Amino acid sequence: MVLIKSLFRKKPVDLLLLLLTWLSIVLAAAVLMLVVGYVLINGLPHIRPSLFAMQFTTQNQSLFPALVGTLMIVGLSLILAVPLGVFAAIYLVEYAKRGSRFVHIVRLTTETLAGIPSIVYGLFGFIFFGVFLGWGLSLMSGSFTTAIMILPLIMRTTEESLKSVPDTYREGSFGLGAGRLRTVVRIVLPAAMPGILAGIILAIGRIVGETAAIIFTLGNVARMPNSLFDTGRTLSAHMYALANEGTHPGEAHATAAVLLIVVILINALSSRIARLIKSS
């Protein structure tokens, strides 16, 4: 009642603005509910054990090989990008002189990497790893390409968490006669770990959701890669193939739901860690 009364007291312009803000946020929330709701409601009833069969056949349209392929790409990509990204961030925050030319160039190129669309990564991965280095469509090509894609994300989140570690920790450690390396490894990194982890999880989400860069580097073949130089597919690429073929709508619905659930879980994990950091 009070709310309605106060609405009537407002000037028309203010009332319009207020309504528009509410309308907009409701629309934004509706987009989420619509996408998530539609995919889950239509997909969950189609999830059945055959979808998780070891072997893909044209009958079962199993997503299991793609799931394994996703895990492989994620694992390899992290092995490549996490050390590189974390070390780079350590250099920028703990070693580099602020405002040096090198730091400036690193920041510029990192921002550039972050803005490059995935199809351009796919194109580059295809002509560089696939053709020039001769790796073809393979786990190697795919994971190197996605590693470059997530590098800026890992660097940025690690940098932010390193910066949020209070300088008093560093002073305390230096004051005891510890060197810079020991201070960074033993004191700063552990304190920054939750933030770095949240960034890594975001990066996993990015890889899981990636398609355009995957299909021209890893390929899109429905089987598990049996070596680093073998082709395969990820869950997103599998989803893309199913949607385009259009011959198995039930399986396509179910696969979309599984993919979405994986992404939701990854997101929840990441924001949980982020909240943990804030509360401590």
Added chain:
Amino acid sequence: MNKTNKYSMKNVDLWYNDFHALKNINMDIPPNEITAFIGPSGCGKSTLIKSLNRMNDLVEGCKISGSILLDGESIHGNIDVNALRKRVGMVFQKPNPFPMSVYDNIAYGPRTHGIKSKFKLNEIVEKSLLDAAIWDELKDRLKKSALSLSGGQQQRLCIARALSVQPDVLLMDEPTSALDPISTAKIEELVIKLKTDYTIVIVTHNMQQAVRISDNTGFFLLGELIEYGNTQQIFSMPSDKRTEDYITGRFG
């Protein structure tokens, strides 16, 4: 026998980029005594104490000239800065325990300097906590996070941590400014007890604290050492007008 000085500073000047933070400082710090640095904010007292274990090296654009001798040897010469900081412990303005257990906080220093034996580490942790007069409070909480302690306990833990590497000198940069009066009293009591084994330099904002605990006092103003001598004498009959103005509360 004449006591040799622990620290001996000659013509020390320090700049942060263009800012002249310390101007021609000459002072000797005797061993096994408490020397207090007092003066208004920005007078250079904290800058000087941070020069004694070269913590200023961490500040970009910091330049220092003149000589600082520790036991007759230059701290800027052919010396490993980490070894210097092991010899010269430091306690900071705000308690800064590491985000790990009480035990690991104390063991961090000895581990840094290569001590791995569990037995030896246990011994050091106990001795350091005993020396910092906090063993009784913490002996059952060694595995607890140091961040769960009260502010006063955290600061005494940090003192214990500084003692863990067996320094000769203990530098304390306003160690009680973030603490309540009861915790402050405990720390002061501890500092007085520690001077039998350590040379102590303390920066303080609190003149009463300087009177209560220190043997020597240096008064700083705008980067200069205005007056330095026996604490009783400085506070009863300062020879410089500016010192008198400060200790009688006429500015600062």
Added chain:
Amino acid sequence: MGKRSLVLVIADKEIAAKILFALSASAAILAVGLICVFLFMQGLPAIWNIGIINFLTGTSWRPTWDPPLYGILPMIVGSLYVTAGAILFGVPIGIFAAVFMAKFCPSPVHKILKPAINLLAGIPSVVYGYFGMVVLVPFVRENFGGNGNSILTASILLGMMILPTIITISESAIRAISPEIYEGAIALGASHENASFRVVLPAAKSGVMAAVILGIGRAIGETMAVRMVAGNQAVLRMPHEFLSGARTLTTNVVLELGDAYGGHRAALIATGVVLFVFILLINALFSMLKKKGGA
């Protein structure tokens, strides 16, 4: 002697670590260098062979003809259409929603909405594309006509997809405006709405602009979702043909790269180069605005 070598080993470890960290930091430079070199090295000769005018202003894309025609004007225009459409749908809603998040949202609601918007950003493009295929395409077909695979459908879908980018970055730009500015307006008797929209939002202008630019970058670079709803005909469209299908720069690559050889592949790489240049320009604009915003 023993002590000295110990010091040396420690110092060496420090130096080795510093070099390792610095080399890692160079990885980003190396990556950008490689991407530029390989894209340009293979794309520019193709553009040269086709003729830059023919390539950029040619209206026919006929890679299988003899001689083949490689004109990407339809794709450039297609990219511009869907991006403009995405802005039309996404930007007003995104900015109003950002003002809501920063200025109107009670904190318990914010705790729910913030992760929801993060999730919106995390949904994979194929899932958006799939949703577009099975929901938006029939919706547009039934309510607006055409077969549903259209510029309009792609615009709506892209508008949805750039929402989280615009909301998140605009919100933080609005929050970065010091509260004194808002309080100053309130103290003069302005209403909450007035102060938020007439004082705080304009103060956050460059940050909000940066958000829009980044949204444009997302829209122009999006591939899979557009591929799944836009019809993909390489035909030059007029603005009133928004119910017809179109092909964008991104989808041109994704549709044909899989089985292209020789000059055809080179022309696709050249398409990627044009897209890449667009993106570089947008990024430059973005970082310029971000710097101006002081964020």
